[in-house]
Amino acid sequence: MKKSLSAILATSMAFSMFASAAFAADATTTLDTEGKFQAMKTAGIFQGYPDGQSHLEANMTRAEFAKALAALLNLTGNATAAASFTDVPANHWAIGEIGALAEKKILEGIGAGKFGPKLNVTLEQVAKIVVTAMGLTPKADATVEGKTSAWATGYVAAAVEAGLIPASADYTKLATRGDLVDASFVVYEKTQTSVKSTKVVDSKNIEVTFTDGGVVKKELTDALQVGVATKVSVEYKGVTYEVEVKLEAITATAKLTGADKLELTFNQAVDTAKAVITVKNANGNTVNQTAAFNADKNVATLEFASSLLEGSYTVSVTGLQEAAITATFTAEDEKVAKIEFTSDKAVLIRGYDEDDATYTVGYKVLNQYGEDVTSDYEDQLTFTVGRGSNSKVSAEDGVLTVPEAGVLNLNDKIAVSVLDVESSTFANTVLTVVSPARVAEISIDKLYNEDGDTLTAGDDAAEYFLIVTAKDQYGNPIKDASYVKDDVVVSVSNQNYASVDYVTDSNTKGDFTTVEIDDVEYVALALAGDEDEDNAVAAGTSKVTIVSTTTGKLASFDVVVKEAVAADSVTFSSPSFAAAGEEFNVPFTAVDQFGNAITSASKLNAAFSNITVGGHELGEGVEFVADYVNNKVNLTVDGLKEGTYVLTAVTKTNKVINQTIKVGEAAVPTVISGIDSDFAKVYAVDATDTLSIADDVIIQDQYGRTLDQTDDSYPGFDWADYTVSITDGGNYVKRDGLTFEGEKKGSQKFTLSLLNADLTTTDKTVKGSAYSLNLKVVEQADIASYEVADLGKILAVPTEAETTYDKDLTVSGVLADGSKVAIPTSYYEVTTTSGNVEFNADDSTIEAFGYADDAFDDGDLTVNVIVAVKNTTQEPITKAVTVSDDAPAPATLALRTQGVATEEGSNVASVAAASVNSDALVKAFAADAVEVTDQYGVVITTSLKSVVYSGFTNDHTITTVEAGDTFNVVAITSNGKSITFKVIVK
Structure with missing residues (x-):
């Protein structure tokens, strides 16, 4: 595809703006001269000789070059412009091209009104022509090693530097057709590529795609403004292109991809660190969710705590631009959309009685999003079997089990159907009875620990499992651990480090069990350790091998037990704050002997031989404590007396670290720092306001911390010893106790001071505690x-x-x-x-x-x-x-700190494990955590109709929940109002 002359000239202007050396550096073609000639011949720029040869060694006349160059630049013939040349007759075969080039001053005459169409072209003439055509500037005062005419030196220097012509010892010599092809191809290649499309990635980044498939990514110095068209220059293969881009306002669309999953697609990449995503239902209640962005940062996948209820929802994204970005979507209640049988075989269960045979077949239930929801809906399915007793049919974990009242023969056919009445979803198939399933394929997938811990010396082996996948001869997974155990033998290469549980009556039969991971059960083999050391494992490697006794196929897995974690590289820092009598945290970093940061509180406590400070030691006043809310570990030290101490830590690798710690005096009320903004500071005459010492007076300690006047647990003082005195001044504001009243126009200062009854001096005033309360009184005429x-x-x-x-x-x-x-x-x-x-x-x-x-x-x-x-x-x-007159009813629900519940942030609450380890306790916790406001704006006490909890981490349940776990709660009122929030167990 050729460019118009205007495009060529615009490109030429751009060329002149950068060093022409970039031309040569960006030349990417690998074609030889002949290949270039053929490419341009195909494009209609050059013509071959009658004999079909290119004759690159031959010379080229000015007329021939004019013909090729005009075609290269896509110029329209202009015979009129060539009329001034006396040696170009009106019927000349190249008169149009000669005129077009002359008009653009690219290839002009040789003087005396002549063009010289039959003259051959010299190399330096080629240099001038192509430099002019490309809009390059001749290099002033240039020197060239080869021979040139005086007028041509600047052109030759520019052409050589740009890669348009090769270096030569003599540029005055005649150019060959090959020289002209090479020079023309550079022009040809540079002018064939154009901008195909532009894309605004975000306010500071754009992508420009070219017609040859190349892409330039450019980071802008100045951010684009929304809605403002901006011109940007980009360089590609030595050419500067100017494109116009415009940053559109960020928009988003929402699409459900699952019963509890949503895909939020933005029209551009966004700053994921600033994006705050909130989802609310039609009642205005927030629906708890977690969001994960893709690598391009333009799609967020939201996962909700539970399946969405039917209704309309609004997604709001703040933090990215001044106005919130919103998207709406409608959810429908999850329903069964498809039921399918996973096999056409009815597999006989081994060990059956001939008079009461039993067979199984797998099935799967899918919702409207194609998700496997078998476990959620199998209780409402109705199965019908063509042969056998339907009353004894059982369905569990995606397996249909049918006891047959008579003897079944291999290859018998059995019709099976299933119906979900609620959705009217139906499926049926004809099964063929086949031999009992045996373990044919076996694999050991991974070593699993519910906390994700690495197996190290001293760990309890019973907390680690080898996850096993077994398949029968039909390719179906075998999920019954007892069947796997019957069909395999297990061996361990070195039981001194770690072993596996064995069946007591055989040292080759592993005691297989099941482990639940993310609500899915897997066949597993528990590890075993030294019985004399509380089942502890030792550092080393044991190879576990499982062999199928039916096919001989085997799987092996190296169980690597690492050395016990020991703190090897440790640093401590002075605490940012430590006051006498108060627990404080000591900043630290700890790296084990393997170079890994130690982030587990239990492993940190075990990684040191001891840590002592001020008479306290590790385990007794000094302890690493997990902060599950903030996902970190703190080194806590119980309250010490005022003074300077040295913390000494000894690692298990016998390294000693010392850190000086200064503990300040016990905190006491020190200053009145302000008055709450709700208390009136400007009064009209006769207006009043009452000051509440507990609610309106802000009191700080000597460390600048605001003290809670309702908290009686401060170690350094008792609130009962402190009062606030108010000293009057002036006659503009009248005070009656804690009630202030405007008396007459003017300003008046009141001085509030702390009094401490424990002071031994006669004046009980805490020095430096005073606060000046300036009140102003105006008249009605002053009010605008x-x-x-x-x-x-x-x-x-x-x-x-x-x-x-x-x-x-x-x-x-x-x-x-x-x-x-x-x-x-x-x-x-x-x-x-x-x-x-x-x-x-x-x-x-x-x-x-x-x-x-x-x-x-x-x-x-x-x-x-x-x-x-x-x-x-x-x-x-x-x-x-x-x-x-509508009776008060729940209208809005929000989290709060009350009772056993602590609000930790947007839709997040924390609670101690002991306060939620039963169904009744979770409901009591939810009643504490959820504040219910009625339609009149009044907080009401109402029992929640239902409290649903789900999504436990670490495969725990409500009865096994422990510190560090998280789960989700949906609290629903009697009138259907709900709130969904995440719970952090601490």
Whole structure:
């Protein structure tokens, strides 16, 4: 494909912007001159001789070169432009091409009105022509080793450097057709490639694809702006191309790929570290999920804690751009979509009684997403068998077992069908009775430990299993461990290091069992160790071999027991904070003798001979403790007295490490650092606000930590010994105890100080603890505007004595600078559009009571609350309040810290293992963890209708849960509101 002249010239301009040496460096062709000639001959640029030969050794005339060059540059013939040449007749075979080149000043005349069409071309003339055609600049003041004419030196230098012509001892000599082919091919190759497409990967990266299949990836210096078309230059094979790109706003589409899986596809790569993905159902409740991005960072696969319930959902992604990225999807309840039998053979179970034969066949249940859900639905399947007793049919773990009331012969045919009534899914097949299954193929897949630990000396062998796959002669897996045991023999090369469990009556029969991994059962062989050392294994390698007694096929596996982990390279650092009486953490790094970081608390505690500090030692005041919430291990030291200590650690490899640790004085209340922002700082005359010492006064210790005034466990002091004194000043704000009231316009400072009853001095004031509370009083004329907070929904109650569901009416003044002003109720009057909704000025609340029973027959009522500010021209402020007699019911669910539950973050809670190791305890934990708010915005105490838990790590169950495990909980209220969250066991 040839380019237009405008494209050629645009490319030529780009060439002149970079060093022409890049030309030669990027030349990639491997064709010889003949191959180049044939390529351009096929393209219609060169022509061969009548004898069919290329004659590359021959010379080429200026007319011949004009013909080829015009074709190369895709120029349209222009005979008129050649009319000025007296030696180019009107009927010349190349007049159009000569004129076109002359018009573009690429190949001009030789002077005196002549073109010289029959003259041969010299090498330096070729240099000038191709340099001009490619838009390159002759090199000024250049020197060339070969012979050149004075006018040609700059052109020759540029052409040689760009790889357009080869170096020569004499550039004034005539060029051969081969020289012209080589030079022309460079031009040809450089002008055949164009931009095929551009792609914006993200705001700093683009990809440009060329017509020859090449791709250039470029990182931009300046980030692209959304919606702004930006021109970018890219270089490819020595050519600079300018492309226009535009960064589109990030969008995403959501598609369910499983009952509990979603694929979120973005229109561009995203910053996965900043992406925060939230999924909510139609009720606005968050659905817990985990997300994993693909390598291109444009697709996130979300996995939910359980199968999604039917309904609409919204995915929101924040952190990537100013506006949240949203996508919606609709889920349907999981259902059976297909049932299939996995074989056409009914396999007789060995050892059957001839009068009561039994056979089996595998089956599989798939949901609408093609996922295997056999275990979830097999209880609702109805099987029908053409022969045998249907009442005795049993289905479990994807295997249908049928006892037959008569003798079955090999090759008998049996019709079997299955129906899922709920989905009307049906499948049937005809089975052929075949001989009992025997182990024909055997493999040892891996050494498994539920915690993922590496087998090391001293470990309990019973916690490790060899996972085995056995297949019968029909290619079906054998999942019955007893059958595997009957059909194989096991040997161990060196039982001094590690062995396997054997059947007691035979030293060749391994005692096979089953192990559950990710809810799937596998045949396994448990390891065994030294009985005298609590089944511990020793460092070394044992080869375990399993042989099929029916086929002789075998599998071997090297059980490698590593040396016990010992801390070999250890560093300690001074703790960032340590106060007397408080437990603190010592920063550390620990690497074992194999060069691996030690990240297990139990292995760290076993890796040191001892760690001592201040009279404490490892196991007694010093301990490595797993922090499962933050997925790390802390070295904790119990509270020491104030002073400087040396921590000494001795590793099992006999290395000694010392670290100086300074423990500061016990923390005590030291300073009042501020007042909560909810306490009013600006008052209108007669306005009041009450200060709560516990809630509004912020008290810090000498280390800058804010202290909890409800926490009585601080080791260095007792809150009962501390009080807060308030010293008045001025006459602008009146104080009555902890109630402040605006007196007259002006500013007034109050000084709050800590008093400590334990101080031995007469003045009990804690020095340096004072805080200046500056309050301002304004007059109504100073208030620029007024605002009223939204009221929301209110419950109609029988009498005004029921105050739980009253709504606070908050009316504030606003100064010109935006400051909020507390105003008295005397500044405004409140009216409503219903006599049953009243304003209680005593506590500034809106009450709804005394409605007739039929007032809500048509649904909720909307009542307007009208606030008119006195002595102003401001229009009354109207706020709508929805009045309903619907009984309070759960509306929103959120996590909280209460009882045994601790909120750890978005949809994550933690709990001690002992508080959730039974069904009843999980429900009690969920009641603590989940805060339920009704439709009126009031937190209510309600029992959850159901609490579903699933997804235990380490193949544990609710009764075997232990620290370090995680699982998922779905809490559902009686009206169908739900919350899904992850639980970390600590």
